[in-house]
Amino acid sequence: MRFALALLLCLTLPAHAEGFLTRLLNKPVPGGVAVIDLGNDANAPRARYDGKPVLVVREDDQRWIAIVGIPLTVKAGQQSLDIDGQSSSFRVAPRTYREQRITLKNKRQVNPNPDDLKRIQRELDEQTQAYRQFSPRQPSNLLFDKPVNGPLSSPFGLRRFFNGEERNSHSGLDFAAKAGTPIKAPAAGKVILTGNYFFNGNTVFVDHGQGLISMFCHLSQIGVKVGDELSRGAVLGKVGSSGRATGPHLHWNVSLNDARVDPSIFIGAFKP
Numbered sequence: 044m045r046f047a048l049a050l051l052l053c054l055t056l057p058a059h060a061e062g063f064l065t066r067l068l069n070k071p072v073p074g075g076v077a078v079i080d081l082g083n084d085a086n087a088p089r090a091r092y093d094g095k096p097v098l099v100v101r102e103d104d105q106r107w108i109a110i111v112g113i114p115l116t117v118k119a120g121q122q123s124l125d126i127d128g129q130s131s132s133f134r135v136a137p138r139t140y141r142e143q144r145i146t147l148k149n150k151r152q153v154n155p156n157p158d159d160l161k162r163i164q165r166e167l168d169e170q171t172q173a174y175r176q177f178s179p180r181q182p183s184n185l186l187f188d189k190p191v192n193g194p195l196s197s198p199f200g201l202r203r204f205f206n207g208e209e210r211n212s213h214s215g216l217d218f219a220a221k222a223g224t225p226i227k228a229p230a231a232g233k234v235i236l237t238g239n240y241f242f243n244g245n246t247v248f249v250d251h252g253q254g255l256i257s258m259f260c261h262l263s264q265i266g267v268k269v270g271d272e273l274s275r276g277a278v279l280g281k282v283g284s285s286g287r288a289t290g291p292h293l294h295w296n297v298s299l300n301d302a303r304v305d306p307s308i309f310i311g312a313f314k315p
């Protein structure tokens with residue numbers, strides 16, 4: 044009976060068509076996003092990746108999908124996702140990232156002194172905690188608006204060498220824009236952290252819901268405070284060059300399940 048029913052379902056239901064969100068977001072590469080179909084149960088399944096809760100939304104009011112952030116450090120190959128306690132695997136394809144060489148006059152920003160290193164560690168801990176927050180809200184939109192109106196400059200994932208020394212890869216996407224240009228929330232969210240950091244300068248973190256978190260760096264002015272609820276398009280600050288920056292620009296990070304991923308995916312500008 045069960046077999047007959049399964050057969051009937053196979054005959055009557057062709058493989059479901061990929062919805063808009065899957066087509067937009069499914070870029071399963073290191074530093075990318077994997078969209079995993081979770082079926083059409085009445086209740087949302089719970090998904091975890093690398094022990095961390097994952098964003099789950101309904102696509103086209105029908106099927107549940109998990110939207111998984113893949114850290115830049117993950118190697119191409121099989122990865123596993125925990126869905127309500129069951130393991131399910133997905134494949135990560137390779138992606139090559141280019142190198143970028145930057146010259147900084149301020150040598151302390153390349154080789155910080157011991158006091159700087161203490162400050163940097165403290166700030167890193169604070170920012171990592173913000174990235175690990177997981178609030179139950181549904182993101183207002185997953186096709187993000189661009190936070191500033193300006194051309195994309197440095198892409199995500201560049202392997203960076205400062206004054207010839209390799210440092211962390213570029214964790215976000217840069218927009219070229221004049222100092223003072225207003226920065227707008229790409230989706231609704233809550234301000235969960237602001238600060239003036241050694242590398243990132245004046246910075247704002249916005250929680251869009253379920254581990255989807257934006258960070259905006261190098262601001263000349265922060266226009267919000269922790270706890271503020273921002274609607275989509277609300278101004279949160281102004282473009283500047285505070286912190287480790289060679290000139291005014293916006294650096295924008297997008298994080299999913301505590302993995303920094305390529306923001307270009309969310310504005311439909313991803314190039315494989």
Ligand SMILES: [Zn+2]
Nearest residue numbers: 215216217294
């Ligand atoms: Zn940047």
